[in-house]
Amino acid sequence: MAVGPGALPEFFPVAGVRLGIASAGIKTPGRNDVVVFELAPGSRVAGLFTRNQFCAAPVTVCRQHLAEKAPRYLLVNTGNANAGTGARGMEDALACCQALAGNAGVTASEVLPFSTGVIGEPLPVQKILSVLPEALANAEGNRWAEAASGIMTTDTRPKGASVQVDLGEHKVTISGISKGAGMIRPNMATMLGFIATDARIAPDALQMLASELGELSFNRITIDGDTSTNDACTLIASGQYGGPEITLDSPHLPVLREALKMVYLDLAHAIVRDGEGATKFVTIQVSGAATQQEALDVAYTVAHSPLVKTALFAADANWGRVLAAVGRAGVAGLDINALEIYLGDVCLVRDGGRAEDYTEERGQAVMHQEEITIGIDLKRGDVSETVWTCDLSHEYVSINADYRS
Missing domain, CATH: 3.10.20.340 (ArgJ beta chain, C-terminal domain)
Known part of the structure; x- marks a missing residue:
């Protein structure tokens, strides 16, 4: 049950971002439940995370890794939140980062982990590790639709948005996916949201955009008033569009902001439209x-x-x-x-x-x-x-x- 048609858009691939998909059988055998984002060297990522004090282990690790290195990979699993899992949860989140880093030839600090699903149960690490080579091997730039399905939990349908906009002589692409249907009053962003653009954006401008647009979209939705332990939203700028760096005083920033806002709002509204049991x-x-x-x-x-x-x-x-x-x-x-x-x-x-x-x-x-x-x-x-x-x-x-x- 959901409100409106909810069909996925035609996704525009984002240069410098590739997505890999795999089925680890974390909760449901046979369904895709592991998604890997591969980012080109030089990509920049801004993140917003839950303010719930029982924040999940992957949230803590994401914050630490963002402060240490420029991310090269994002690792997402559904079916298990790895929240309320104490010291073991931290060890498991780090083990997943280390394993992906080893397969990809980067450091563990260059991997950001994201989890969603049942709270309080140990993360099935071995199931996830066993499919990482597959997810890395099948990574492509046009798998946004499959990734949108791969991050679902109680969602009844995948959620995505994609636009292109001209910034002077250069065209910028923005694509994003989100998931969430219950335990939604984000208090930062949404359950999980991933928005990527090939624009080259200065770090302070990127964080400003992520914070401001998250506040105007994901921080203005509620289904049941419950803030999740795992809320996370990332804005990725791969810098591959070929144009100049967009700074806080760039004349192109307002146009880029409006295009990003459109994607943020579409993804946030899609969560409400697919709220658990929603008819309005x-x-x-x-x-x-x-x-x-x-x-x-x-x-x-x-x-x-x-x-x-x-x-x-x-x-x-x-x-x-x-x-x-x-x-x-x-x-x-x-x-x-x-x-x-x-x-x-x-x-x-x-x-x-x-x-x-x-x-x-x-x-x-x-x-x-x-x-x-x-x-x-x-x-x-x-x-x-x-x-x-x-x-x-x-x-x-x-x-x-x-x-x-």
């Missing part, structure tokens, strides 16, 4: 806030309300649930007689109560739509924020009740 894609737009924080507080309070989310699933125009969520969002001095709440273009709340021109029929018509916008104008300032979420269905409970079976 919901945009929550808060305007008229005095500060960014109060706008986000209101948006997330509505987005996380089980009563709002179940009403969305039932297509029940029970607008009182939205009103109540706004009221308990903790906005000091909120003037309830000034604010307005909308469902699509239908005003629900005005002058402290139900809008005079509201009818149940108009509200119900919006609730039956697959894509819904909830608009909240606080009438306190000029700050706006947007958060994307989904409904809460019976299937979400079933998926998570049966997750380990």
Whole structure:
């Protein structure tokens, strides 16, 4: 169950990035569950990682390795998160890096590990090590679609985006994949996201782009309010496009930023559309806030309300649930007689109560739509924020009740 068609795009290969795929049978025999990214020498990588204090061993290793060397390889496994695994988890993550490095002829510090799946179980290291030669041998530049499937867990469909844009006399390619369907309120990025471009980007500009665009996209989605132990998002710049280095003051930076933003948003929205049990894609737009924080507080309070989310699933125009969520969002001095709440273009709340021109029929018509916008104008300032979420269905409970079976 997912919202919208969700077909993968035609991927443009990114010069300097090759992808290898293998099946280690970590959780499900026969399915691809190991992905290797091979990066050209001189590539640069910026990473964002979970703020969950029980962060997974691969997250810790990624941070360490990024501080030591320019990455040459990314190693991704699904089916096991290698989180909550103590000292052994660190040893296992490092063993995987060392094995891939040995096969590829690089140092272990040039390998970044990523894991996703069940928390608290030892990583099946030998299964992963046994397929690394295969993944390295079959690496090609046009395997983005297979890689998108290879990083899935409870996702019902792969997620990807790809664009090309002209920067002066040179064409830049951007391709990316993401995965995630549950345990999604990233608080940095998404469950896993990998975006690559062949542009040559200065390190400070690359980190700025990764941080800013991650904040505007993956940090504005929520499915269930749970921040994963393994959230990670990387922005890779291979530098192979043939043009000049893009710096913070480069005239080409705004164009590149907008193209990257398009990919980031597509990948983030794809996660919400494929939320566990989702039947509705919901945009929550808060305007008229005095500060960014109060706008986000209101948006997330509505987005996380089980009563709002179940009403969305039932297509029940029970607008009182939205009103109540706004009221308990903790906005000091909120003037309830000034604010307005909308469902699509239908005003629900005005002058402290139900809008005079509201009818149940108009509200119900919006609730039956697959894509819904909830608009909240606080009438306190000029700050706006947007958060994307989904409904809460019976299937979400079933998926998570049966997750380990």
